[in-house]
Amino acid sequence: MATKSTKKLTPVSKLLDGLIAGGKLQAYTPEKKPLKPVWDKLICARCALCSLYCPDAAISRQEDGYFEADLDLCKSCGICHRECWFGAISMQEVE
Amino acid sequence: MDTYSLFAGQFLPFTERYLPGGHNACAGSGTALALRHVYKALEEKNVDFAKASWDETPAGIFAPHEAPGAPVLVLPKPDESSLYICFDAESAPKKIKTEHFAKKNPAKAAASGCLYVATASPSHPFDLIEKVRRGWSVAGSAYIHILCPCPSDWGFDAENTVRIGRMAVEARVFPLYEIAEGHYNITVEDKNPRTVADYIHRQDRFSTWKKNTIAALQQQTDDSYAQLKNNAAHEIN
Numbered sequence: 001m002a003t004k005s006t007k008k009l010t011p012v013s014k015l016l017d018g019l020i021a022g023g024k025l026q027a028y029t030p031e032k033k034p035l036k037p038v039w040d041k042l043i044c045a046r047c048a049l050c051s052l053y054c055p056d057a058a059i060s061r062q063e064d065g066y067f068e069a070d071l072d073l074c075k076s077c078g079i080c081h082r083e084c085w086f087g088a089i090s091m092q093e094v095e
Numbered sequence: 096m097d098t099y100s101l102f103a104g105q106f107l108p109f110t111e112r113y114l115p116g117g118h119n120a121c122a123g124s125g126t127a128l129a130l131r132h133v134y135k136a137l138e139e140k141n142v143d144f145a146k147a148s149w150d151e152t153p154a155g156i157f158a159p160h161e162a163p164g165a166p167v168l169v170l171p172k173p174d175e176s177s178l179y180i181c182f183d184a185e186s187a188p189k190k191i192k193t194e195h196f197a198k199k200n201p202a203k204a205a206a207s208g209c210l211y212v213a214t215a216s217p218s219h220p221f222d223l224i225e226k227v228r229r230g231w232s233v234a235g236s237a238y239i240h241i242l243c244p245c246p247s248d249w250g251f252d253a254e255n256t257v258r259i260g261r262m263a264v265e266a267r268v269f270p271l272y273e274i275a276e277g278h279y280n281i282t283v284e285d286k287n288p289r290t291v292a293d294y295i296h297r298q299d300r301f302s303t304w305k306k307n308t309i310a311a312l313q314q315q316t317d318d319s320y321a322q323l324k325n326n327a328a329h330e331i332n
Contacts, residue, residue, distance in 0.1 A: 048104035052220055053257055055120065055128040057111045077123035077246075078254030085101060 035076040035091040043088035050080035125243035129217040136227035176236040212237035213273035218260030230286030252297025266294040279327040
Protein backbone atom coordinates (compact mmCIF):
# COMPACT_ATOMS: atom_id res chain seq x y z
CA MET A 1 0.00 0.00 0.00
CA ALA A 2 1.49 3.27 -1.05
CA THR A 3 1.28 6.04 1.50
CA LYS A 4 0.33 9.47 0.39
CA SER A 5 3.23 11.89 0.32
CA THR A 6 2.61 14.91 2.48
CA LYS A 7 5.46 16.95 1.04
CA LYS A 8 4.30 19.39 -1.58
CA LEU A 9 6.52 20.11 -4.53
CA THR A 10 6.99 23.66 -5.74
CA PRO A 11 5.43 24.13 -9.16
CA VAL A 12 7.89 24.73 -11.96
CA SER A 13 6.18 27.94 -12.91
CA LYS A 14 7.05 29.35 -9.47
CA LEU A 15 10.70 28.32 -9.77
CA LEU A 16 10.95 30.15 -13.05
CA ASP A 17 9.21 33.21 -11.62
CA GLY A 18 11.15 36.28 -12.59
CA LEU A 19 13.26 34.42 -15.10
CA ILE A 20 10.56 34.26 -17.74
CA ALA A 21 8.88 37.49 -18.73
CA GLY A 22 6.71 37.87 -21.79
CA GLY A 23 7.34 34.28 -22.86
CA LYS A 24 11.12 34.87 -23.09
CA LEU A 25 13.87 33.65 -20.79
CA GLN A 26 15.51 36.62 -19.10
CA ALA A 27 19.09 36.87 -17.88
CA TYR A 28 19.49 36.12 -14.17
CA THR A 29 20.04 39.31 -12.23
CA PRO A 30 21.30 38.98 -8.65
CA GLU A 31 19.77 41.25 -6.02
CA LYS A 32 23.14 42.50 -4.84
CA LYS A 33 24.95 44.72 -7.30
CA PRO A 34 28.55 43.74 -8.03
CA LEU A 35 31.30 45.92 -6.64
CA LYS A 36 34.34 47.22 -8.46
CA PRO A 37 37.62 48.48 -7.02
CA VAL A 38 38.27 52.18 -7.49
CA TRP A 39 41.74 53.67 -6.89
CA ASP A 40 42.27 57.04 -5.23
CA LYS A 41 45.22 58.39 -7.18
CA LEU A 42 46.08 60.94 -4.47
CA ILE A 43 46.77 58.14 -1.97
CA CYS A 44 48.06 55.37 -4.27
CA ALA A 45 51.83 54.83 -3.97
CA ARG A 46 52.00 52.58 -7.06
CA CYS A 47 53.53 49.75 -5.04
CA ALA A 48 51.89 47.05 -7.24
CA LEU A 49 50.75 45.03 -4.21
CA CYS A 50 47.13 44.98 -5.43
CA SER A 51 48.16 43.52 -8.76
CA LEU A 52 50.27 40.90 -6.97
CA TYR A 53 47.44 39.74 -4.70
CA CYS A 54 44.69 39.58 -7.34
CA PRO A 55 43.75 35.90 -7.91
CA ASP A 56 42.25 36.64 -11.32
CA ALA A 57 45.10 38.75 -12.73
CA ALA A 58 42.54 41.48 -13.41
CA ILE A 59 44.64 44.42 -12.19
CA SER A 60 47.19 45.79 -14.61
CA ARG A 61 49.48 48.80 -14.74
CA GLN A 62 48.29 51.67 -16.91
CA GLU A 63 50.45 53.99 -18.97
CA ASP A 64 50.56 56.64 -16.22
CA GLY A 65 51.94 54.10 -13.69
CA TYR A 66 48.70 53.70 -11.72
CA PHE A 67 46.61 50.57 -11.64
CA GLU A 68 43.17 49.69 -12.90
CA ALA A 69 41.00 46.57 -12.87
CA ASP A 70 39.69 44.83 -15.96
CA LEU A 71 36.01 44.43 -15.06
CA ASP A 72 35.65 41.48 -17.45
CA LEU A 73 37.97 39.44 -15.21
CA CYS A 74 37.24 40.99 -11.79
CA LYS A 75 35.06 38.86 -9.48
CA SER A 76 34.83 41.66 -6.86
CA CYS A 77 36.36 39.52 -4.11
CA GLY A 78 37.80 42.63 -2.40
CA ILE A 79 41.29 41.28 -1.67
CA CYS A 80 42.89 44.39 -3.22
CA HIS A 81 40.72 46.64 -1.05
CA ARG A 82 41.65 44.65 2.05
CA GLU A 83 45.38 44.34 1.32
CA CYS A 84 46.17 47.91 0.21
CA TRP A 85 48.59 49.34 2.78
CA PHE A 86 47.53 52.91 2.14
CA GLY A 87 43.76 52.37 1.94
CA ALA A 88 43.68 53.79 -1.56
CA ILE A 89 41.20 51.25 -2.95
CA SER A 90 37.48 51.43 -2.23
CA MET A 91 34.80 49.05 -3.46
CA GLN A 92 32.00 50.86 -5.25
CA GLU A 93 28.87 49.70 -7.00
CA VAL A 94 29.03 49.27 -10.75
CA GLU A 95 26.66 51.67 -12.43
CA MET B 96 56.56 41.52 5.11
CA ASP B 97 58.68 44.47 6.15
CA THR B 98 58.28 48.02 4.89
CA TYR B 99 61.04 47.89 2.30
CA SER B 100 59.83 44.77 0.53
CA LEU B 101 56.50 46.53 -0.01
CA PHE B 102 57.71 47.90 -3.31
CA ALA B 103 59.46 44.72 -4.44
CA GLY B 104 56.40 43.74 -6.46
CA GLN B 105 57.41 46.26 -9.08
CA PHE B 106 60.43 44.13 -10.03
CA LEU B 107 58.35 41.06 -10.86
CA PRO B 108 57.24 40.47 -14.45
CA PHE B 109 53.89 42.07 -15.21
CA THR B 110 53.04 39.79 -18.10
CA GLU B 111 50.57 37.02 -17.33
CA ARG B 112 51.86 34.59 -19.89
CA TYR B 113 50.42 31.31 -18.68
CA LEU B 114 47.26 32.27 -16.84
CA PRO B 115 44.30 32.28 -19.21
CA GLY B 116 42.15 35.36 -19.18
CA GLY B 117 39.21 34.60 -16.90
CA HIS B 118 39.45 31.19 -15.25
CA ASN B 119 36.40 29.83 -13.42
CA ALA B 120 37.78 29.59 -9.88
CA CYS B 121 35.68 31.11 -7.07
CA ALA B 122 36.08 34.74 -6.07
CA GLY B 123 39.06 35.07 -3.76
CA SER B 124 40.29 31.53 -4.35
CA GLY B 125 43.63 30.85 -2.66
CA THR B 126 44.45 28.08 -5.11
CA ALA B 127 44.15 30.39 -8.10
CA LEU B 128 46.30 32.98 -6.33
CA ALA B 129 49.00 30.42 -5.48
CA LEU B 130 48.96 29.02 -9.02
CA ARG B 131 49.36 32.51 -10.41
CA HIS B 132 52.39 33.10 -8.18
CA VAL B 133 53.90 29.78 -9.28
CA TYR B 134 53.50 30.74 -12.92
CA LYS B 135 54.95 34.18 -12.20
CA ALA B 136 58.00 32.58 -10.57
CA LEU B 137 58.69 30.28 -13.52
CA GLU B 138 57.97 32.82 -16.24
CA GLU B 139 61.60 33.48 -17.16
CA LYS B 140 62.85 29.90 -16.64
CA ASN B 141 61.88 28.39 -20.03
CA VAL B 142 59.57 25.83 -18.47
CA ASP B 143 57.83 23.49 -20.90
CA PHE B 144 54.31 23.67 -19.48
CA ALA B 145 53.06 21.30 -22.20
CA LYS B 146 54.76 18.45 -20.29
CA ALA B 147 53.29 19.47 -16.92
CA SER B 148 50.61 17.25 -15.46
CA TRP B 149 48.12 17.35 -12.60
CA ASP B 150 48.05 14.46 -10.18
CA GLU B 151 46.31 13.61 -6.92
CA THR B 152 48.95 13.30 -4.15
CA PRO B 153 51.20 10.48 -5.52
CA ALA B 154 50.85 7.63 -3.04
CA GLY B 155 54.30 6.25 -3.76
CA ILE B 156 56.16 9.22 -2.32
CA PHE B 157 53.67 10.87 0.03
CA ALA B 158 50.98 9.71 2.39
CA PRO B 159 47.71 10.28 0.50
CA HIS B 160 45.66 10.67 3.68
CA GLU B 161 47.65 13.77 4.69
CA ALA B 162 46.07 15.95 2.04
CA PRO B 163 43.18 13.93 0.56
CA GLY B 164 42.39 14.89 -2.99
CA ALA B 165 44.83 17.81 -2.99
CA PRO B 166 45.96 18.50 -6.55
CA VAL B 167 49.68 18.20 -7.25
CA LEU B 168 51.28 19.99 -10.18
CA VAL B 169 54.13 17.88 -11.55
CA LEU B 170 56.66 19.84 -13.61
CA PRO B 171 59.29 17.63 -15.30
CA LYS B 172 62.77 19.15 -15.33
CA PRO B 173 65.31 18.74 -18.15
CA ASP B 174 67.37 16.31 -16.02
CA GLU B 175 64.48 13.79 -15.67
CA SER B 176 63.65 14.81 -12.09
CA SER B 177 60.43 16.62 -11.22
CA LEU B 178 59.16 19.59 -9.26
CA TYR B 179 56.05 18.64 -7.26
CA ILE B 180 53.83 21.47 -6.08
CA CYS B 181 50.96 20.49 -3.80
CA PHE B 182 48.01 22.92 -3.49
CA ASP B 183 46.59 21.94 -0.11
CA ALA B 184 43.17 23.47 0.57
CA GLU B 185 42.61 21.28 3.68
CA SER B 186 39.40 19.86 2.24
CA ALA B 187 38.22 17.35 4.82
CA PRO B 188 35.66 14.74 3.71
CA LYS B 189 33.40 15.09 6.76
CA LYS B 190 34.68 17.03 9.73
CA ILE B 191 37.94 18.84 10.26
CA LYS B 192 40.10 17.24 12.95
CA THR B 193 43.34 18.21 14.62
CA GLU B 194 45.17 15.52 12.61
CA HIS B 195 44.58 17.52 9.43
CA PHE B 196 46.98 20.19 10.67
CA ALA B 197 49.96 17.88 11.17
CA LYS B 198 51.61 18.37 7.78
CA LYS B 199 53.87 15.36 7.45
CA ASN B 200 54.21 15.44 3.66
CA PRO B 201 57.25 17.80 3.60
CA ALA B 202 59.27 15.61 5.99
CA LYS B 203 58.24 12.47 4.07
CA ALA B 204 59.25 14.05 0.77
CA ALA B 205 62.64 14.98 2.24
CA ALA B 206 63.06 11.42 3.51
CA SER B 207 62.14 9.94 0.13
CA GLY B 208 64.93 11.77 -1.67
CA CYS B 209 63.70 15.24 -2.61
CA LEU B 210 66.69 17.60 -2.48
CA TYR B 211 64.62 20.70 -1.85
CA VAL B 212 61.43 20.71 0.22
CA ALA B 213 59.53 23.80 1.31
CA THR B 214 56.20 25.04 2.62
CA ALA B 215 54.74 28.24 1.22
CA SER B 216 51.65 30.41 1.40
CA PRO B 217 50.28 32.88 -1.19
CA SER B 218 50.01 35.46 1.60
CA HIS B 219 53.83 35.70 1.47
CA PRO B 220 54.25 35.98 -2.33
CA PHE B 221 57.97 36.86 -2.46
CA ASP B 222 58.79 33.95 -0.19
CA LEU B 223 56.70 31.61 -2.38
CA ILE B 224 58.26 32.86 -5.63
CA GLU B 225 61.78 32.47 -4.24
CA LYS B 226 61.05 28.93 -3.07
CA VAL B 227 59.57 27.86 -6.41
CA ARG B 228 62.60 29.27 -8.23
CA ARG B 229 64.97 27.44 -5.88
CA GLY B 230 63.00 24.22 -6.31
CA TRP B 231 63.28 24.56 -10.07
CA SER B 232 67.02 25.34 -10.09
CA VAL B 233 68.10 22.56 -7.69
CA ALA B 234 69.60 19.48 -9.38
CA GLY B 235 67.09 16.85 -8.32
CA SER B 236 63.47 16.41 -7.30
CA ALA B 237 61.81 19.13 -5.25
CA TYR B 238 58.53 19.33 -3.35
CA ILE B 239 56.65 22.47 -2.34
CA HIS B 240 53.59 22.36 -0.11
CA ILE B 241 51.33 25.41 -0.50
CA LEU B 242 48.46 26.20 1.88
CA CYS B 243 45.58 27.65 -0.17
CA PRO B 244 42.79 29.23 1.92
CA CYS B 245 39.37 28.44 0.41
CA PRO B 246 36.63 30.99 1.26
CA SER B 247 33.66 28.73 0.48
CA ASP B 248 34.99 25.59 2.18
CA TRP B 249 36.54 27.20 5.25
CA GLY B 250 33.75 29.74 5.70
CA PHE B 251 35.07 33.29 5.61
CA ASP B 252 34.61 36.32 3.41
CA ALA B 253 36.37 36.24 0.04
CA GLU B 254 38.23 39.46 0.83
CA ASN B 255 40.00 37.81 3.79
CA THR B 256 41.80 35.06 1.82
CA VAL B 257 45.24 36.61 2.16
CA ARG B 258 44.62 37.60 5.79
CA ILE B 259 43.63 34.07 6.81
CA GLY B 260 46.71 32.67 5.09
CA ARG B 261 48.91 35.17 6.91
CA MET B 262 47.14 34.35 10.17
CA ALA B 263 47.90 30.63 9.71
CA VAL B 264 51.58 31.51 9.43
CA GLU B 265 51.47 33.92 12.40
CA ALA B 266 49.68 31.38 14.60
CA ARG B 267 52.34 28.81 13.63
CA VAL B 268 49.65 26.38 12.45
CA PHE B 269 51.42 26.41 9.08
CA PRO B 270 55.04 27.51 9.64
CA LEU B 271 57.02 28.49 6.56
CA TYR B 272 60.30 26.61 6.32
CA GLU B 273 62.51 24.88 3.80
CA ILE B 274 64.62 21.72 3.90
CA ALA B 275 67.57 22.11 1.54
CA GLU B 276 69.62 18.90 1.42
CA GLY B 277 68.55 17.97 4.94
CA HIS B 278 69.16 21.42 6.43
CA TYR B 279 66.09 22.95 8.06
CA ASN B 280 65.62 26.68 7.72
CA ILE B 281 62.64 28.64 9.06
CA THR B 282 62.07 31.44 6.54
CA VAL B 283 59.29 33.44 8.22
CA GLU B 284 59.30 33.71 11.98
CA ASP B 285 57.27 35.95 14.29
CA LYS B 286 58.56 36.50 17.78
CA ASN B 287 55.04 37.20 19.06
CA PRO B 288 52.86 34.48 17.58
CA ARG B 289 49.08 34.60 17.47
CA THR B 290 47.06 32.13 19.48
CA VAL B 291 45.41 29.30 17.59
CA ALA B 292 42.02 30.40 18.95
CA ASP B 293 42.52 33.76 17.23
CA TYR B 294 43.01 31.96 13.92
CA ILE B 295 40.11 29.58 14.49
CA HIS B 296 37.29 31.87 15.54
CA ARG B 297 37.28 33.64 12.16
CA GLN B 298 36.32 30.51 10.21
CA ASP B 299 32.97 28.74 10.08
CA ARG B 300 34.45 25.27 9.66
CA PHE B 301 35.47 25.28 13.33
CA SER B 302 32.02 26.24 14.60
CA THR B 303 31.50 22.78 16.15
CA TRP B 304 34.84 22.76 17.95
CA LYS B 305 34.85 22.78 21.75
CA LYS B 306 37.43 24.44 23.97
CA ASN B 307 39.35 21.24 24.64
CA THR B 308 39.78 20.59 20.89
CA ILE B 309 41.21 24.08 20.44
CA ALA B 310 43.56 23.48 23.39
CA ALA B 311 44.63 20.17 21.83
CA LEU B 312 45.41 21.91 18.53
CA GLN B 313 47.35 24.62 20.41
CA GLN B 314 49.37 21.91 22.16
CA GLN B 315 50.00 20.07 18.87
CA THR B 316 51.05 23.31 17.14
CA ASP B 317 53.46 24.21 19.94
CA ASP B 318 54.95 20.71 19.95
CA SER B 319 55.46 20.55 16.18
CA TYR B 320 56.95 24.05 16.14
CA ALA B 321 59.36 23.16 18.97
CA GLN B 322 60.34 20.07 16.96
CA LEU B 323 60.91 22.25 13.89
CA LYS B 324 63.02 24.71 15.91
CA ASN B 325 65.02 21.80 17.27
CA ASN B 326 65.62 20.46 13.76
CA ALA B 327 66.67 23.89 12.50
CA ALA B 328 69.08 24.42 15.41
CA HIS B 329 70.63 20.96 15.08
CA GLU B 330 71.34 21.03 11.39
CA ILE B 331 73.16 24.37 11.42
CA ASN B 332 75.49 23.63 14.34
